Every structure is written in C-alpha cells, then in structure tokens.
Amino acid sequence: MPDSPDAVSAFEARIAAGETIEPKDWMPDRYRKQLIRMMSQHAHSEIVGMLPEGNWITRAPTLRRKMGLLAKVQDEAGHGLYIYCGTETLGIDRAELVDQLLAGKAKYSSIFNYPTLTWADIGAIGWFVDGAAIVNQTMLAKASYGPYARAMVRICKEENFHKRQGYEIMATLSAGTPEQKRMAQDAVNRWWWPSLMMFGPSDKDSPNSAELTRWGVKRKGNDELRQRFVNLTVAQAVAIDLVLPDPELRHDAESGNWHFGPIDWEEFTRVVHGDGPLNRERLAARQHAHREGEWVREAAAAYAAKRGAKVDAAASSAAA
Amino acid sequence: MADDRAAATASGTATPPDGQWPLWEVFLQPPRGAPFEHAGSVHAVDAESALQNARDVYARRGEAVNIWVVPTTAITASTPDDVGPFFDPGNDKPYRHPQFYSVPRGVRVY
Numbered sequence: 001m002p003d004s005p006d007a008v009s010a011f012e013a014r015i016a017a018g019e020t021i022e023p024k025d026w027m028p029d030r031y032r033k034q035l036i037r038m039m040s041q042h043a044h045s046e047i048v049g050m051l052p053e054g055n056w057i058t059r060a061p062t063l064r065r066k067m068g069l070l071a072k073v074q075d076e077a078g079h080g081l082y083i084y085c086g087t088e089t090l091g092i093d094r095a096e097l098v099d100q101l102l103a104g105k106a107k108y109s110s111i112f113n114y115p116t117l118t119w120a121d122i123g124a125i126g127w128f129v130d131g132a133a134i135v136n137q138t139m140l141a142k143a144s145y146g147p148y149a150r151a152m153v154r155i156c157k158e159e160n161f162h163k164r165q166g167y168e169i170m171a172t173l174s175a176g177t178p179e180q181k182r183m184a185q186d187a188v189n190r191w192w193w194p195s196l197m198m199f200g201p202s203d204k205d206s207p208n209s210a211e212l213t214r215w216g217v218k219r220k221g222n223d224e225l226r227q228r229f230v231n232l233t234v235a236q237a238v239a240i241d242l243v244l245p246d247p248e249l250r251h252d253a254e255s256g257n258w259h260f261g262p263i264d265w266e267e268f269t270r271v272v273h274g275d276g277p278l279n280r281e282r283l284a285a286r287q288h289a290h291r292e293g294e295w296v297r298e299a300a301a302a303y304a305a306k307r308g309a310k311v312d313a314a315a316s317s318a319a320a
Numbered sequence: 321m322a323d324d325r326a327a328a329t330a331s332g333t334a335t336p337p338d339g340q341w342p343l344w345e346v347f348l349q350p351p352r353g354a355p356f357e358h359a360g361s362v363h364a365v366d367a368e369s370a371l372q373n374a375r376d377v378y379a380r381r382g383e384a385v386n387i388w389v390v391p392t393t394a395i396t397a398s399t400p401d402d403v404g405p406f407f408d409p410g411n412d413k414p415y416r417h418p419q420f421y422s423v424p425r426g427v428r429v430y
Contacts, residue, residue: 026401074380081377085360088343092361151360158381293370301341306367 003028015216020146031215032090034208037146038217039087044101044129045109046080051285052116052278053125053205061119066166069122075162079155084302102290104283110268111194113276120173120180120187128195129146134159135229136199144216163275171240188237189245197224197268205265236259243296340380344370344376349386356388364389 006030014021021027050073057073060066088094100106111129116122134156171180173184203209203221212218235250238242248261269275329350340361347356359378364370370389379387414420423429 022400024397071380078377078380081362082360085362085377089360093340094343154359300365304369307366 003030009037012215015144019144020149021144022146030176031217033216034212034215035148036087036092038091038208038212039083039090039148040092040097040100041107041109043080043083043087043097044106045112046076046083046110047101048112048249048282048286049129050076050284052112052114054123055116056119056122057139059119060122065169072126072162074166075158079151079158082151082154083148086145086151089147098290102283102287105240107272109198110271111198113271113278114194117190117275118187119185120170121191123166123169123173123184124187124191126164127164127236128166130162130166130192130266131233132195132198132229133165135232136226139220139225142219148217167236167240172241174240185242188242192245193263193267194235194271195273197265198224198229199223199229201265201268208228211230230258230300231256270278341365342393343373344389344397345395346370346374347388347390348378348384350383351385353375356386359383362389 003061007026011021011026011028011031019118021031039104050163053069053076057066060069084097085092088244101108137152137156137159141149142151142158143149147257170184170188173180175181190221200206200209200222203223206222209218209221234244234249246261250259250260251257271279274280342365343361343363344367345361346359347369347429348359349356359374359388360369362373362377371387374389377385378384403407410416
C-alpha cells in the first residue's frame with residue numbers, strides 16, 4: 001500500500017518542527033526501510049569491528065594496554081547491541097539481522113576489511129577509526145528517529161575513551177625507539193585514507209544522502225563531516241610528530257579548512273563490494289564465533305527450561 | 321508472535337519457533353535517587369539472564385544502582401493515534417499551575 005501524500009507531508013512537517021519520530025508513530029515505508037538498512041549496517045560494523053582489534057588482545061604489550069583494549073572491544077559489542085535493539089523497534093527481528101550478517105548479505109563498514117599488521121594499528125584504529133566514528137555519531141545523535149538518536153548518545157559517551165586510548169598508543173610509539181616510531185608512521189600511512197573513506201562517497205555521488213537529509217536522519221553531509229575530521233586530526237598528528245600521508249594537505253586561510261588530496265574511490269568501491277584484503281576472513285571469523293557459541297545458547301535454553309519446569313511444578317503444587 | 325514467545329518461555333520450552341529468545345525492556349536507576357529510565361532492550365532466555373545481560377550491555381560504567389527487566393510483551397502503551405484526546409484532559413486546566421493564582425505584589429510565595 002503506497003503512503004498517502006497527506007500522511008507524508010504531515011510526517012515531514014513533524015520532522016521540520018524538530019519532533020522525534022518514535023517506533024509506533026506513522027512513518028513512510030521508505031523511511032522505515034532506509035533506517036533498517038542504515039542502522040543494521042551500523043550495528044554490524046560494531047560487531048565486525050571487534051575482529052581486527054580482538055586479534056591483538058593476547059599480544060598487547062603491557063597489562064595496562066591489554067585491559068584498555070579488552071574494555072574497548074567489549075564496548076564495541078555493547079554498541080552493536082544498542083543499535084540492534086534500536087533497529088528491532090522498526091519491526092525486524094534480531095535473528096533476521098544476525099542471519100543477514102552471517103550469510104554475507106549485509107554490509108558493514110569497509111574499514112574493518114583492512115588487516116591489523118602491528119600493534120601500532122591498534123593505536124591508529126582508536127585514533128582515526130573511532131575518531132571518525134565520533135564525528136559521524138555526534139551528528140547522528142540528533143537523528144530524527146528516537147531510538148537511533150538515543151543509542152548514539154549512549155555510544156558517544158563511551159567512545160571518547162576509545163579514541164584517547166588509541167591516540168595514547170600512537171603518542172607513546174612515536175616518542176619511542178626509531179623502530180617504534182617507524183611502526184607508528186607505517187600504521188598512519190595505511191589507515192589514513194581508508195579512514196577518510198569511512199564518511200562515504202561525496203554527497204553528489206551518494207545515492208542515499210539527499211533522502212536521509214530531507215528526513216532528518218542525517219543532519220550534515222558526508223563531505224562536511226569528512227572535512228571536520230581532517231581539521232581536527234591535523235593538529236593531533238603534528239602534536240605527536242607523525243605525518244599524514246597526503247602531499248596535498250595544506251591549510252586554506254580563506255575557508256579555515258585543511259585542504260586534502262583526492263580519495264581513491266575505486267579502492268572504496270572494490271572493498272565495499274567484497275574484494276577488500278580481509279572480507280572473507282572477517283565473515284568466516286564471525287561465522288566461526290557464532291558456531292562456537294552454540295553450546296552456550298543451548299545450555300542457557302536448557303537451564304531456563306529446567307527452571308521453568310520447576311516453577312510450573314511449584315505453582316501447581318501451591319494451587320493444589 | 322511476541323506473545324507466543326513469552327508464553328513458550330513461561331511454560332518451560334525456552335527456544336521459541338523463530339529461534340530467537342524473548343525480548344526484555346531494560347530500565348536503569350542512576351545513582352543518587354533519580355527515577356528509573358528506559359535504556360533499551362535485551363534478548364534472554366529468562367529473567368535472571370536478562371538481568372545479567374542488561375548489566376553487561378547497559379551498565380558497564382556505574383550508570384545504574386538498580387535494574388528492572390520487563391518482558392516486552394507485558395508492557396501496555398498509549399498509542400500515537402489518540403495522543404490528542406488521551407492527554408487532552410491535562411492540557412486545558414491552567415488552574416493546576418501556580419501561575420494561575422495571583423498574590424499581592426512584593427510577597428515572596430516560594
């Protein structure tokens with residue numbers, strides 16, 4: 001059944017008035033679909049995002065770093081669950097969302113298809129990837145859909161820790177031995193451009209941007225957010241004496257922005273469509289983890305059934 | 321369908337037909353006497369594990385001193401369609417507010 005034009009304009013008037021859309025409110029079918037797509041991709045990204053970092057928990061160089069990384073990875077699981085829970089309010093089952101991810105039908109952020117080759121990569125991920133995520137999620141905390149916005153508020157509160165632990169790792173390595181410094185710079189060189197791609201294609205090439213902006217899901221464009229991230233990061237790199245790998249990077253006095261060079265969108269498209277360095281490995285690791293958890297799910301169900309039976313027995317003997 | 325899930329668990333068969341555990345709504349009470357507030361939801365086989373999941377998901381940094389978990393199906397909510405008539409009785413009674421009443425000039429009432 002197509003949405004009636006009157007209902008759509010009433011809905012758009014609510015958005016224009018800054019009202020929040022809640023799960024039981026009427027919404028255009030297309031708004032619901034776009035949100036399910038966007039939120040589930042976001043949730044999947046949090047879950048897959050645990051893999052490149054989880055890889056380094058056992059090899060963290062000190063206990064302090066290990067505790068920090070463990071807590072961060074646990075947060076990412078929590079963030080995935082916040083957003084899955086928000087997505088479910090749109091009428092899709094959690095099981096279906098998980099199945100889509102495990103079946104390889106769902107998209108997630110391409111950044112997680114790049115390998116974490118050295119310990120410095122953990123620093124670069126916290127600094128760049130979480131830094132970029134904060135810029136994006138601060139904007140999404142004002143999204144028109146209430147459950148999404150509220151999940152973002154919760155996430156933003158926690159993510160500053162992620163960024164700082166990453167930046168501290170990089171600062172420490174950069175001030176370390178020449179070999180450590182080289183390792184830090186190498187991680188910067190590999191993670192910088194994929195991090196800029198995280199904001200998505202330029203608005204003029206982004207098929208979803210206009211609609212999402214009109215409906216107040218996105219309050220700022222991909223290019224504006226990307227620029228904000230670059231502006232914030234340049235000074236941070238200078239402060240710890242690491243060089244962002246862009247020969248065109250220069251300050252533009254007129255706009256106040258840091259001008260940066262062209263992004264390799266062919267690489268982006270390749271990775272999005274499954275041909276990144278680690279797309280297959282990530283999916284296989286996720287499927288493996290899900291299979292390995294099967295006995296836990298079975299045990300929990302068996303325990304609940306046993307206790308349920310006891311409760312039933314107690315209830316019937318009390319009734320008798 | 322949601323009702324079937326809750327019923328299935330209550331009668332002791334914890335794996336519902338759609339392979340998904342029942343949904344529980346989570347409410348947290350922040351420290352220092354603030355009222356409970358809805359935080360989100362979790363899936364769990366029973367109330368006890370719902371409570372533990374809620375703690376792990378929503379209270380990793382001392383956000384709560386108390387948690388409630390409630391089967392989602394047990395919640396009855398007002399609907400957006402009758403938001404006007406439903407809340408109307410509260411909106412047309414200005415005499416419920418202190419500003420409705422006048423006091424002599426210069427007297428401090430509160």
